[in-house]
Structures are given as C-alpha cells and as structure tokens.
Amino acid sequence: MSQQLKEFFERRDRFARLLGFRIVDMGEGYATVEAEVSEEHLNAADVLHGGFLFSLADYAFAVASNSRNDLSLAINANILFHKGISGGTVTAVAREIQEGKRIAGYSVEIRDGGGTLLATFTGTVYRKGIPLV
Amino acid sequence: MSQQLKEFFERRDRFARLLGFRIVDMGEGYATVEAEVSEEHLNAADVLHGGFLFSLADYAFAVASNSRNDLSLAINANILFHKGISGGTVTAVAREIQEGKRIAGYSVEIRDGGGTLLATFTGTVYRKGIPLV
Amino acid sequence: MSQQLKEFFERRDRFARLLGFRIVDMGEGYATVEAEVSEEHLNAADVLHGGFLFSLADYAFAVASNSRNDLSLAINANILFHKGISGGTVTAVAREIQEGKRIAGYSVEIRDGGGTLLATFTGTVYRKGIPLV
Amino acid sequence: MSQQLKEFFERRDRFARLLGFRIVDMGEGYATVEAEVSEEHLNAADVLHGGFLFSLADYAFAVASNSRNDLSLAINANILFHKGISGGTVTAVAREIQEGKRIAGYSVEIRDGGGTLLATFTGTVYRKGIPLV
Numbered sequence: 337m338s339q340q341l342k343e344f345f346e347r348r349d350r351f352a353r354l355l356g357f358r359i360v361d362m363g364e365g366y367a368t369v370e371a372e373v374s375e376e377h378l379n380a381a382d383v384l385h386g387g388f389l390f391s392l393a394d395y396a397f398a399v400a401s402n403s404r405n406d407l408s409l410a411i412n413a414n415i416l417f418h419k420g421i422s423g424g425t426v427t428a429v430a431r432e433i434q435e436g437k438r439i440a441g442y443s444v445e446i447r448d449g450g451g452t453l454l455a456t457f458t459g460t461v462y463r464k465g466i467p468l469v
Numbered sequence: 470m471s472q473q474l475k476e477f478f479e480r481r482d483r484f485a486r487l488l489g490f491r492i493v494d495m496g497e498g499y500a501t502v503e504a505e506v507s508e509e510h511l512n513a514a515d516v517l518h519g520g521f522l523f524s525l526a527d528y529a530f531a532v533a534s535n536s537r538n539d540l541s542l543a544i545n546a547n548i549l550f551h552k553g554i555s556g557g558t559v560t561a562v563a564r565e566i567q568e569g570k571r572i573a574g575y576s577v578e579i580r581d582g583g584g585t586l587l588a589t590f591t592g593t594v595y596r597k598g599i600p601l602v
Numbered sequence: 603m604s605q606q607l608k609e610f611f612e613r614r615d616r617f618a619r620l621l622g623f624r625i626v627d628m629g630e631g632y633a634t635v636e637a638e639v640s641e642e643h644l645n646a647a648d649v650l651h652g653g654f655l656f657s658l659a660d661y662a663f664a665v666a667s668n669s670r671n672d673l674s675l676a677i678n679a680n681i682l683f684h685k686g687i688s689g690g691t692v693t694a695v696a697r698e699i700q701e702g703k704r705i706a707g708y709s710v711e712i713r714d715g716g717g718t719l720l721a722t723f724t725g726t727v728y729r730k731g732i733p734l735v
Numbered sequence: 736m737s738q739q740l741k742e743f744f745e746r747r748d749r750f751a752r753l754l755g756f757r758i759v760d761m762g763e764g765y766a767t768v769e770a771e772v773s774e775e776h777l778n779a780a781d782v783l784h785g786g787f788l789f790s791l792a793d794y795a796f797a798v799a800s801n802s803r804n805d806l807s808l809a810i811n812a813n814i815l816f817h818k819g820i821s822g823g824t825v826t827a828v829a830r831e832i833q834e835g836k837r838i839a840g841y842s843v844e845i846r847d848g849g850g851t852l853l854a855t856f857t858g859t860v861y862r863k864g865i866p867l868v
Binding site: 547566574576589591 | 680684685699702707709726
C-alpha cells in the first residue's frame with residue numbers, strides 16, 4: 337500500500353512537484369520528505385521563505401496522515417520557526433502523535449543537512465472515511 | 470516609504486514571484502496580497518495545497534509586519550483551514566493586532582474571489598531594529 | 603435554547619465556577635464571558651497567569667461552539683499573549699469564523715476593562731451530533 | 736539555582752497553587768509538573784476542562800523557560816487536545832526545542848497516570864534579560 341500511495345502522491349501532488357519535494361520514506365503514520373533549497377525559494381531577506389518550510393512540513397503531514405489510505409484533510413497547523421537558512425537540503429519528518437477514527441494529530445520536525453532544527457510543526461486532520469487509491 | 474518597500478518586496482522575494490503573489494495594497498501595519506490558483510498549485514486531492522494558502526498568508530504577514538521598515542522575523546504562525554478550492558483568485562488581508570517594540574502580532578484572512586473565507590492565520594514577529602531599505 | 607444552555611453551563615462547568623467565569627451573553631455561534639482577576643490568579647511574575655486567560659477564552663469558545671445544542675469538543679487552540687495585567691475585569695468575546703457540520707472554527711478576543719486587547723485565541727471543534735440538553 | 740527557582744515558583748505562582756500544581760523536577764531547559772484532577776476541575780461535559788490542561792502545560796513551560804534565571808514571557812502557545820479524562824493524576828513534561836538569547840521555543844506533553852498522551856503543547860517566549868531571583 338505504501339508504494340502505491342507514494343506513487344499517487346508523486347504523480348498527483350503538483351505543488352510538491354513545483355517545489356521539488358521528494359518522499360524519502362513513508363509508512364503507517366509517518367513520512368520523511370526532503371527538498372533542495374534554491375535561489376527561487378528565498379524571501380526578501382535572502383532567507384528560505386517560511387512558506388516553503390511550512391509547505392514541506394505540510395506535505396510530510398499529508399503523506400503521513402493519508403498513509404492508511406483514508407482521505408485525511410488538514411483542519412489546522414501551527415509552526416514555530418527556529419532558524420533561517422539560505423541553501424542546502426531540508427528534511428521534514430512527520431510522525432503521528434494521536435491516532436483517531438475521525439481526528440488525528442501529527443508533529444513534524446524540519447532539519448537542515450547538518451541536523452539543525454529549523455522549524456517545529458503540529459497539525460490535526462479530519463478523516464473522511466474514503467480511500468485515496 | 471510604502472512604495473519603496475513594495476518595490477523591495479516585489480524585487481527581492483523570489484518565492485513570492487515563483488508563486489505569482491502580488492502586493493495589492495500596503496501601509497503601516499497592514500497588507501493585501503493576491504494570487505491566481507493554477508493547476509500546478511494543487512495537491513493530490515485536486516485541491517489548492519495548504520502550503521500555497523499558508524505561503525500567501527505568510528507573505529501578507531511579512532509585508533504588513535515589515536511595513537514600518539524595521540526588519541521583522543516570523544517566530545510562529547498558526548493556520549485554520551476552512552474550505553478547499555481548485556482555482557480562481559485568492560486574496561490575503563493582514564492586519565496588526567498588537568504593535569510592540571520587539572514583539573508584534575498579526576492576523577490574516579484568506580478569501581476566494583466570491584469573498585468566502587478559506588483560511589484564518591495568526592502570527593508573531595520579532596523586530597530586529599534594523600531597516601530593510 | 604440559549605437560556606437553557608446558559609443555565610446548563612453555569613450549573614455544570616465546575617472549573618468555570620472555580621475561576622469565577624460568568625456568561626454575559628450568548629447566542630448561535632457567539633458568546634461573551636467575563637471574570638474578575640484576583641490575587642490568586644497571578645503567576646510568579648505578579649501578572650495574571652496565561653492559563654487563566656486561556657481558560658477564559660476556552661470557556662467562551664466552549665459556550666459559543668455548543669450554542670446550537672450539538673456537543674462540540676475542542677480539537678486544538680492557539681493563543682497569542684499581547685499584554686499582561688494584574689487586576690480588574692477581563693472579557694472574552696467568541697465568534698464563529700467557520701460553521702461546518704463536523705468541524706467548526708472560532709476566534710476569541712480577550713480585553714481588559716479599558717478595552718485593551720490582552721490575548722487573541724483561535725480554536726476548532728469536532729461536532730459529535732449529540733444534544734447537550 | 737534550580738532549588739531556589741523551584742521555591743520561587745512554589746511561593747509566588749498563586750494560580751498554580753490554586754489548581755494544585757506541583758513541580759516534580761526541573762533543570763536547565765526542562766520541567767515536570769503534576770496535579771490531581773478533582774471534581775472542581777471538570778467542565779459541563781464532565782471532562783477535565785481544557786483550560787486546566789493548558790494551565791498545567793503553561794506552568795511547565797514557564798518553569799522550563801525561566802530555568803536559567805532569565806525572565807521569559809510567553810508570546811504564544813498552541814495546544815492539541817487528544818483525549819479527555821475525568822480524574823486521576825496528570826503530568827506535564829516541558830523540554831526546550833530551541834534555545835535563543837531573545838526567543839526560545841518549548842514543547843510540552845501532558846499524560847495521564849497510565850502514560851496516555853492527553854495533550855501536546857508548543858510555545859515560545861521572549862527573554863527580558865532580567866533575573867527572577
């Protein structure tokens with residue numbers, strides 16, 4: 337199932353493709369995604385845009401929360417920004433902190449290539465009870 | 470000052486340019502930005518990616534919080550997702566809810582072309598005491 | 603219905619009673635609650651405890667979100683603290699920002715007696731489809 | 736220093752005393768606090784009030800963030816509610832996720848006596864550069 341869902345996300349999530357997000361690992365309730373930071377992802381202060389970091393975390397969150405093939409929609413998300421970077425690889429690791437039939441909670445940590453924590457994300461989803469694939 | 474800062478953001482924020490974000494209005498403590506949703510912004514469920522909505526809100530937040538020409542960095546942000554869309558124009562309006570010398574708070578509402586609320590965002594910044602332009 | 607629900611909350615919410623929270627106004631999708639700040643609500647820095655402010659906002663949120671007599675449980679909440687106080691009256695006004703069958707969103711503003719904004723709260727609930735009274 | 740700060744919090748935080756919060760452990764960047772849930776902490780649905788859970792997490796956050804004797808004020812906090820309880824012991828463990836000179840971030844997990852996760856909290860503080868004791 338994971339392989340099928342991975343291909344589904346890779347083929348269908350066009351925003352993830354636009355930003356170069358790759359699924360590195362995924363399984364029931366977790367996901368790791370990564371991306372390369374390039375010039376076009378920087379903000380006016382020459383730092384990686386907070387929207388890019390959020391989007392990467394949100395993608396890991398989406399992959400992890402849909403990993404049981406039950407369509408799960410984000411209700412809310414919260415992000416703490418710890419450190420700015422201007423290039424290199426960024427990795428987001430999502431894990432399930434609460435598994436429920438209708439509501440589930442996830443946390444995501446984003447780190448740079450050296451393992452430094454860049455941002456901390458938490459979010460909840462509502463499960464629709466509909467398969468994705 | 471607003472015109473100078475507007476040009477600074479338009480020239481320098483490369484991620485906003487990549488996603489087609491436009492500053493429609495800005496002044497001390499507020500900003501309105503908008504964008505057109507296209508195919509490449511959709512997620513695997515054929516809905517506008519939450520990361521795009523967050524990024525648009527975050528851009529309005531950045532423009533509003535830096536509008537006094539005092540470099541302001543995002544500390545945290547929270548977003549509630551209310552409704553999904555798959556196309557059209559989206560507009561984010563940021564306003565200041567707390568003005569402080571070091572810490573300031575903002576709220577952002579994102580609406581579709583018909584005025585329906587799509588997402589609600591709140592965030593805080595830390596002011597560095599350094600001019601942007 | 604509002605009067606019946608108001609009495610239900612006043613009789614049954616023991617934590618609200620412990621902290622002296624009063625329902626001033628309530629109706630479909632909104633609520634206003636208030637409380638007097640006393641010595642026993644202060645933290646170690648002689649300022650009203652953030653937990654008291656959150657609890658007041660959370661109570662307004664609970665009353666507003668349950669105002670249609672459909673049991674609604676908090677999924678998440680976010681609070682921005684703007685200003686500390688050490689006494690006087692505090693008022694929390696909750697309003698609905700998204701009405702949904704299963705998921706609904708609310709924002710709450712807390713002000714002191716002079717109308718100064720002390721904290722901004724947002725939260726979402728999950729509706730159980732069960733009446734309260 | 737930890738012992739001195741522990742006594743300072745125990746003597747001075749009157750709201751923590753009102754709610755029966757106890758500091759079980761604290762050190763640089765972390766704290767564990769606990770409390771007994773009693774009848775007067777329940778909400779209208781006969782479940783421990785979200786404000787009580789938040790307050791306990793907020794207290795652990797305050798103790799952890801002030802543990803270096805540098806007055807640290809909460810800027811914002813976010814909480815996900817996972818599971819409701821109606822009695823027993825609740826424990827909140829706060830740990831530092833980002834240490835900064837001015838801004839620092841913390842996460843707090845609240846569990847019941849059996850170790851089940853009840854709520855997940857994240858928050859940031861602004862350091863004033865003033866000693867507490």
